[in-house]
Amino acid sequence: MFRGIKWKKILKLSAYGGAGVGLISSLHANNYDVTSVGIVRFANAAKAVLDISVYYKKNLYKTEVKLMDQESEEYLKLKSEVHQWGAERLLKLCCLNKGVFIKVGQHIGALDYLLPVEYVNTMKVLHSKAPKSSLKDVYTVLRQDLGKEPEEIFKSIDPEPLGTASLAQVHKAVLHDGRTVAVKVQHASVRGNSIVDLKTMEFLVSIVSRLFPDFRFEWLVKETKRNIPLELDFHNEGKNAEKADRILVHFPWLFVPKIYWNLTTPRVLTMEFVEGGQINDVEYIEKSKINKVQLSSRLGDMYSEMIFKHGFVHADPHPGNILVQACNNDFRIILLDHGLYAELEPKFRRQYARLWLSIMNFDMPAIKQVANDLGVGDLYWLLSCMVTGRTWESISGAGGITKSKPGADEKKVFQQRIPQFLPHINAVLSRVDRQMLLLFKTNDLLRGIEHTLKTHGRRAALLTMAARCVQAEYSEQRREALGTLQRNAIIICEVWTLFKLKIWYLMLSITDILGFA
Incomplete structure (x- = not known):
């Protein structure tokens, strides 16, 4: 009996010790960022879902509210206020957990015609203001993936990113031979967190779907699970960019930046640097005297060609991924971010x-x-x-x-x-x-x-x-x-x-x- 108890104690202590070592290793790998630990991320998500569920139940799904006229101004105002509160709580979670959560938030912010306007408008901020990684983290990824000190490869790297997205951020840099490039660097903890995040989302969405039948988003989790591994592989993105350039080469007004394969890994993508205004930058477009109707027509032509002729469709055309550049009394469209294609x-x-x-x-x-x-x-x-x-x-x-x-x-x-x-x-x-x-x-x-x-x-x-x-x-x-x-x-x-x-x-x-x- 004593021997059995002793072994149980040893096993229990070993388990606790292993968990402790795993926790310390995880923290060390992610620069001691507590929010990178799986159980913490799960707790953050569970707390947010609980908060939103309770708020809806108390304010929108109670009996007296259900008996209200569903078309009345009072009910519609209440529903809008509840949606707005839920959207802001969800945005807070996305910014706290980052990574895949930002990606899902961006997806929600893109569905103008499919989701309540309060959620769409609140999440749209993530298209241009996703949380960014520190320059120290960026240098760590460059060092690990390119096998050299960043200073050996780049003459200079702008400390402020050109843009920050859910999975990565882009910095302008200059090579030692004078060429200017854009370097896309994956956030250090994204890949390690993605598996836990997706399982967390799947679990919590199933609970929410049971509580609120109107909010069934299993399809969103399934799509995210299918797409995230593709988006996390920058080799895949580089190949997509070259294929898009190849099939759309007959459009003289379309430009896809060249990929520098010798400086590209699954977590680092180095490409030709191109300047231009975002496609929704009306001030830049008007100042550059770009014909807006022709711009819309070319966008339609480009996407129609991808959809109906090639079946290879750039599936993330938010404004940060499409630039427009005035040149020689005309303009060209610059297509960026080729991580996700349908x-x-x-x-x-x-x-x-x-x-x-x-x-x-x-x-x-x-x-x-x-x-x-x-x-x-x-x-x-x-x-x-x-x-x-x-x-x-x-x-x-x-x-x-x-x-x-x-x-x-x-x-x-x-x-x-x-x-x-x-x-x-x-x-x-x-x-x-x-x-x-x-x-x-x-x-x-x-x-x-x-x-x-x-x-x-x-x-x-x-x-x-x-x-x-x-x-x-x-x-x-x-x-x-x-x-x-x-x-x-x-x-x-x-x-x-x-x-x-x-x-x-x-x-x-x-x-x-x-x-x-």
């Missing part, structure tokens, strides 16, 4: 093209059929709204979305309705083909850019995408044609449809010039 299968690309075409023509049987093929069935109307960012009234009205201009308040109306349809939106996000999820994010970010540039009324990007849809679908039909006669008929249909789109665009341009509504 790779679309040919079958899905055709379904997506058909969905856009059927929406533009308001072909109800076709809309229902494509929606069913994509997995959302009777929620075809909501899928159409989520893809286009337009209300169902605009889509189903006279002429459909191709002929109707988005009203000044349409985005506001759309966002006001989001809380009402949140369970349905989550149903779409849970059921739809997984390839669609990154396209939702991409579409919303591009629409946000158009709203900032105030070009959404002209729908330059929409009409560019419409033309690409037509070309993609009729190209497939020609390939499947049984003979010359059928092929010629398809060509005539394609030419006629493209001609109608050009006429509609010309009419819009004329009404804008004359100042008509």
Whole structure:
């Protein structure tokens, strides 16, 4: 008996000792940052979720509030205040835990048309003001990954980062041969924390989903789990950049910075340095006399080419990742941050093209059929709204979305309705083909850019995408044609449809010039 007790004590002490050594090792590896320890990060997240859950339960889900008129000004004001409190508490958690939590917060801040406006607007700050690593931490990663002292490689490194993101930050540097480069350095603790963070999120989201059925975000955790390993490998990002440059080389106005592979590792990415203004920097664009409608049109052309022709889509087009640079009475678009791409299968690309075409023509049987093929069935109307960012009234009205201009308040109306349809939106996000999820994010970010540039009324990007849809679908039909006669008929249909789109665009341009509504 004594011997058994003794061994139990030894095992217990060994376990405690091992845990202590593990804790000290973890702290040492992360410069004694307590928030890098898994159990601390879990506790931070659990506390935030508990706080938000209790606040909702006390203020929005109590019996007397549920009995209120759901459309009354009093109820809507209360709901907005509760959402705002929850969003600010979630932002605090993201800034505290950093890393993957920042990435998820940025994703939330990109879903303008899919989530309550309070969460979207609060999280948008993370696109440009993510917490940064110290220069000491940056030098530690450079030393570990490049195998030399930073001073041996770089003549100088600007101590202040050009930009800070969830997983890394970028510094301007000069090589000893005089070349100016941009060095992207991964935050030191991100890779080690990501596994614990993802498991934490998965666990807590499952709890929240049981407590509040309206907030089912399992799809967001699944996508993050799938994408984070790709984004943490800068070799993958470098390859994506070169592939994007290769497939879009025929656009003379597009520039993708060159990768310096001899100074690139899974945690360090060194690339050509390029200057320019962010694509939502209206002051820079106007000062540089850049045509905003043409800028929107080129964005639409670039993304349509990626979606419909190549199925290789830059899936993180927030303003910090797209620059515009005035040059020789023209301008060029600079595409940065190639860590996350959506790779679309040919079958899905055709379904997506058909969905856009059927929406533009308001072909109800076709809309229902494509929606069913994509997995959302009777929620075809909501899928159409989520893809286009337009209300169902605009889509189903006279002429459909191709002929109707988005009203000044349409985005506001759309966002006001989001809380009402949140369970349905989550149903779409849970059921739809997984390839669609990154396209939702991409579409919303591009629409946000158009709203900032105030070009959404002209729908330059929409009409560019419409033309690409037509070309993609009729190209497939020609390939499947049984003979010359059928092929010629398809060509005539394609030419006629493209001609109608050009006429509609010309009419819009004329009404804008004359100042008509």
